[in-house]
Amino acid sequence: MNDVTRVLLLPLLVIALGASGCGSDDRPVTDLAGPPLHAREHRQSTQDATPRPHHTHRAAPGRPTGHRTTRPKLAPLPTLRRESAAGHLLDAERMPALADGVAWTVVDEGPEATERVGACQKTSLESIGALDAVRRTFTVPGEAGDRASSTGAVQVVARFADDKSAWRAHEVLRSWRDDCEQRLDFPRKEVGPLETVPVRVGTGDNYRTVYGPRSAERGTTAGLGIVRSGSYLSVVEITTAVDDYPAGRDPARVAVRRIARTFG
Numbered sequence: 397m398n399d400v401t402r403v404l405l406l407p408l409l410v411i412a413l414g415a416s417g418c419g420s421d422d423r424p425v426t427d428l429a430g431p432p433l434h435a436r437e438h439r440q441s442t443q444d445a446t447p448r449p450h451h452t453h454r455a456a457p458g459r460p461t462g463h464r465t466t467r468p469k470l471a472p473l474p475t476l477r478r479e480s481a482a483g484h485l486l487d488a489e490r491m492p493a494l495a496d497g498v499a500w501t502v503v504d505e506g507p508e509a510t511e512r513v514g515a516c517q518k519t520s521l522e523s524i525g526a527l528d529a530v531r532r533t534f535t536v537p538g539e540a541g542d543r544a545s546s547t548g549a550v551q552v553v554a555r556f557a558d559d560k561s562a563w564r565a566h567e568v569l570r571s572w573r574d575d576c577e578q579r580l581d582f583p584r585k586e587v588g589p590l591e592t593v594p595v596r597v598g599t600g601d602n603y604r605t606v607y608g609p610r611s612a613e614r615g616t617t618a619g620l621g622i623v624r625s626g627s628y629l630s631v632v633e634i635t636t637a638v639d640d641y642p643a644g645r646d647p648a649r650v651a652v653r654r655i656a657r658t659f660g
Contacts, residue, residue: 401444403450411445420499424599425595434548436451450518453585465623480498481528481529481553481554481555481628482530483658484553484628484659485530485532485551485553486532486551486632486654486658487502488500488534490654491534491551491634491651492634492647492648492651493640494547494612494634494640494642494647494656495640499536499537500536500549501534501535501537502532502533503533503535504531504533504535504542505530505531505532506530507528507529507530507531508520508521508526508529508530508531508552508554509531512576512616513531513550513552513631514527514605514631514633515575515580515605515616515618515620516572516573516580516587516605516620518572521552521565521629521631522554524565524568525556525557525561525564525565526554526555526556526565526629527555527557528554528555528597529552529553529554529555530552530553531550532549532550532551533548533549533550534548534549534551535548535549536548537581543648546616546635547636547637548634548635549632549633549634549635549651551630551633551651551655552632553628553629553630554629555627555628556627556628558627559626562624562627562628563624564622565629566599569622569631570590570601570622571589573590573603576605580607582608583608583609583610584606584607584608585605585607586606586607587603587605588603588605589603590602590603591603591626591649593621593649593652593653595623595652595653595655595656596657597625597657597659597660598623598625598626598656598659599623600622600623600624600652600653600655600656601623601652602619602621602646602649603620603621604618604620604641605617605618605620606618606619606638613637613638613639614638615637615638616635616636616638617636617640617641618633618635619633619634619641619648619649620632620648621633621634621648621651621655622652623655623659625654625656625660626659628659630655632648632651632652633648634647
């Protein structure tokens with residue numbers, strides 16, 4: 397082989413050796429900037445296919461969640477029925493008669509007057525704490541002269557703030573009886589003992605008073621009864637001439653029992 401031929405073949409030999417060296421290594425070419433392109437594409441497709449967890453927002457305890465709770469409407473309370481004091485006043489037919497065939501008739505009715513009820517009473521019931529009080533006055537038709545002025549009946553029903561207030565007023569009425577005889581400004585005056593009247597509802601008691609001039613024919617006998625039930629207090633008085641008040645029975649005690657029945 398001459399020199400010309402070597403010069404021409406040498407470049408061809410170098411090219412052939414370079415091509416054969418590159419083809420003998422079958423490992424992938426490493427990308428210094430990151431994983432191979434086909435690896436990045438596979439990872440990206442895997443991330444896209446993997447479902448991401450769903451985060452649920454929970455409201456902090458004690459804070460509103462944004463939903464308004466509708467509360468049920470409450471039914472209105474029923475109106476309480478207040479008992480009327482006038483409902484415990486006796487009718488003329490229920491007021492005990494002084495004698496057979498002698499009936500009462502109502503002559504006046506309205507708020508309690510400032511005048512006292514009973515010879516031993518000092519003031520009205522409203523003056524000792526009653527919230528309100530009603531009064532009914534009775535008489536016997538056909539009476540004339542002195543008998544007309546001494547024969548009659550009156551009942552007062554008072555309502556107090558509560559049971560204890562009514563009890564206190566009842567104690568005041570009893571204390572008025574205790575010193576009544578010393579206060580009566582009459583030549584003749586007798587105050588009988590306070591007696592308990594058995595009643596179905598509440599508490600009842602009564603006593604009798606005789607007062608007036610020394611002449612028995614001109615004096616007055618008054619039977620007074622007291623009824624207390626709950627926050628109510630009732631006073632009833634029946635008066636006659638001294639000799640006309642029944643001896644075998646006490647109309648005031650009968651009136652106490654009948655008034656107590658109006659409370660239940």
